[in-house]
Amino acid sequence: MTTLEKGGNTPIATHPITASLHCAGAPVDLSALLVTADGRVRSDDDMVFYNQPSAESGAVRHLAADASGPERVEVDPSALPAEVDRVVLIASCDPDDAARTFREVSDVRVLCAQAGTEPVKFRVPPLADGERAVLLLEVYRRGPGWKLRAIGQGYADGLAGLATDFGVTVATTPATPTPTAPRPRPLGKISLAKGGAASINLDKQDRELVVTATLEWDGGSEQRRARGADLDLYALFVPASAARRGTEEPGTLVKTGPTSAKESKAVYYKNLGSLHEPPFIKLDGDARKPGRETVRITRPEQQGYVLLCAYSALSNGFGSFRSFGAHVVVTDGRGSTVTVPLYENTKTRYWVAMALVDFTAPDGAAIRHIEAYSGRMTERRPVLHPDGTIQMNAGPVEFKRPGT
Numbered sequence: 212m213t214t215l216e217k218g219g220n221t222p223i224a225t226h227p228i229t230a231s232l233h234c235a236g237a238p239v240d241l242s243a244l245l246v247t248a249d250g251r252v253r254s255d256d257d258m259v260f261y262n263q264p265s266a267e268s269g270a271v272r273h274l275a276a277d278a279s280g281p282e283r284v285e286v287d288p289s290a291l292p293a294e295v296d297r298v299v300l301i302a303s304c305d306p307d308d309a310a311r312t313f314r315e316v317s318d319v320r321v322l323c324a325q326a327g328t329e330p331v332k333f334r335v336p337p338l339a340d341g342e343r344a345v346l347l348l349e350v351y352r353r354g355p356g357w358k359l360r361a362i363g364q365g366y367a368d369g370l371a372g373l374a375t376d377f378g379v380t381v382a383t384t385p386a387t388p389t390p391t392a393p394r395p396r397p398l399g400k401i402s403l404a405k406g407g408a409a410s411i412n413l414d415k416q417d418r419e420l421v422v423t424a425t426l427e428w429d430g431g432s433e434q435r436r437a438r439g440a441d442l443d444l445y446a447l448f449v450p451a452s453a454a455r456r457g458t459e460e461p462g463t464l465v466k467t468g469p470t471s472a473k474e475s476k477a478v479y480y481k482n483l484g485s486l487h488e489p490p491f492i493k494l495d496g497d498a499r500k501p502g503r504e505t506v507r508i509t510r511p512e513q514q515g516y517v518l519l520c521a522y523s524a525l526s527n528g529f530g531s532f533r534s535f536g537a538h539v540v541v542t543d544g545r546g547s548t549v550t551v552p553l554y555e556n557t558k559t560r561y562w563v564a565m566a567l568v569d570f571t572a573p574d575g576a577a578i579r580h581i582e583a584y585s586g587r588m589t590e591r592r593p594v595l596h597p598d599g600t601i602q603m604n605a606g607p608v609e610f611k612r613p614g615t
Contacts (some may be wrong), residue, residue, distance in 0.1 A: 215333045215348075218488070222546035223359050228325040228350065230300055231280055237315035239302045241282040242370070243271055244377050248296040251378030257295075258379060259284065267291060271298055284352035286350050291475040297351035297364075299377070302335075303344035303370040313338035313345065313365065320471040321347050323359060326406050333361040342453070343369030364451070369530075372573070376415055397546030402565075404578040405554045411547040413575035415512040421486075422508040422543050422576065424568065425517050432440045440535055444504035446484075447475035447491055447518040447595040454515025454571055454597060461516060461599025462567040462579040468596040468605070475518070475595040475606060478506060492517065503535075514570035518595040519551075520580075521563050532563045539565045541578050549578045560584040564593045564601055571599070600604055 213221055229542040232241045232270040237467075242260035244252055245267065250256065259266045264273040270290035276285040286298050302319060315317070319335040333348055341506035342365030349360050356490040375581050401409055413420060428446035459465065478484035491510040498504050508514060521532060533553040542548040551566040562585035585591065585604050592606035 212329055212333045215359070216338055217333075217361055217363040219333075220358050220360040221331060222353075223288070223323075223331075224325055224328060225289040225357060225556070226326060227285055228323055229274075229283050229285045230321050230323045230348070231283045232302055232319075232321055232347075232422050233281055233303075233315045234319045237311060239304055239313075239316055239319075239372075241273070241284060242301045243273065243284045243286070244299045244301065244379070245271060245295045246299055246377055246416070247294050247295050247426075250376075250416040253294070255379070258374070266538070266601060267295070279509070288350060288595060297349045299349040300347040301344060301370065301373060303349055303373070306370055308441075309343075311343065313342045318464060320346070323348075325558070331359060333363070334454075335363045338365045340365070341367050343367060344373045346373060367587070368573075375573070394598070397543075399546065399551065400548045400550070402550040402552060403578070405582065406580055408577055408579045409549050409550065410572060410577045411541070411543050411575050413511050413543060414505050415570075415575070418510075420509065420540065420543065420545075422511065422568070423534065424508065424517070425505040425507055425540045426519070426521055426565075427503045427536070427538055427540060428532075428604045433554050440526040441498075442478055442507060442532070442535060442537060443497065443522040443524070444494065445504045445520040445522060445592065446494070446531045447520060447593065447601070448476040448478065448490055448492055448506075449475070449515040449517075449595055450490060451513050451515045451541070451570065454599070456571070457596075457598030457600065459598065459600050460575075461569045462581055464581075464583050465596070465600045465601045465602050468600065469595060470496065475593070477592075479522075482608075489513065508568075511576065512571050514568075515597075516570065517568040518564055518601060519566045519568070520593055521565060522592065523561050528567055532557070532560075537563075537565075541566065541568060543576075548586040551578065551580050553582055555582060555584070557584045559587050561588075562592055562603070564603065567595075567599065569599060 245257035259273050270287045272285045276282045321333045323331040344366045345362040346362045478492045484493040486493045486509045495505045539551040564581045564583045567579045590608040591604045594602040594605040
């Protein structure tokens with residue numbers, strides 16, 4: 212038997228494959244969506260569940276639990292039309308009982324069987340944060356063949372919230388899905404006012420999407436440029452699996468935070484990250500003179516919060532970040548570009564938290580102007596808490612020495 216970890220994939224044949232749902236505790240429902248390459252269903256008919264048990268003349272079928280086995284979905288890849296890029300499988304709690312969550316469900320696993328090959332098993336990591344639906348796995352095209360990918364992404368809004376991401380609105384039960392309105396047009400190019408915010412609409416299931424965040428600076432004066440004017444971009448991050456909603460809005464500055472989160476995970480010049488495995492964030496390199504440093508972010512459904520910070524090396528002297536010409540540019544490469552300027556001439560500070568990218572926003576990513584500075588002459592970097600709040604002067608001290 213092949214066992215997939217979350218995010219893992221394996222090739223499959225083109226003949227029918229049957230996925231059965233197993234769990235303990237409270238019962239859950241199994242359903243499927245037929246999704247095009249743009250990450251959306253074509254119509255209501257692309258949702259398969261107990262009240263609509265078949266799509267595309269039986270290419271995808273829902274099979275109720277009976278004496279022969281638990282609830283199942285059968286997919287015949289060879290019978291799917293070319294416009295169907297993948298079939299995603301979903302487990303969800305009773306939509307009529309808003310109090311029911313996956314806290315009451317344990318050992319959620321999917322067993323995929325296909326004639327002539329060994330079975331494939333995926334055990335969903337525990338869901339203990341109020342999730343009411345989970346995207347289990349997907350059968351998807353890869354070139355001329357097909358593959359199976361384990362996902363395990365939970366949704367607190369249940370089947371309605373998950374289905375909305377694929378272009379379906381579920382009112383109170385899965386029996387009445389209707390297409391959502393078209394997504395807004397790209398933002399174009401905008402610049403945030405002090406304390407401002409803007410949202411970039413994203414298809415979070417788009418595997419080709421890359422969000423880039425670039426710290427740009429020109430060094431200011433000729434004298435500073437001659438010394439190097441070495442700024443460093445840090446991307447502090449909270450993955451979606453750890454992100455929380457707290458009492459404060461994401462991006463709020465707080466003086467204290469959870470004792471369990473005294474140090475944020477970070478992608479920076481000593482930890483460049485990766486685009487192909489967690490955290491799905493990567494720094495392109497360390498620029499030691501005026502110019503730019505860029506982080507690229509993929510798999511937006513895996514992201515919770517990303518805080519973009521800049522560090523000014525000791526060799527830069529005491530000039531303000533603004534006097535170095537520092538600003539951040541965030542773009543999705545699809546026609547939306549948000550510039551985050553600095554407005555304050557704060558000197559003798561080594562850290563500035565510039566912008567928060569909030570991937571927990573339901574329709575994409577919300578970008579907030581932060582511009583919060585560290586205390587005078589302190590080297591402690593900021594901390595990004597699981598609820599998206601920000602604590603300055605609370606992180607580790609890590610000096611950057613010349614040549615490092």
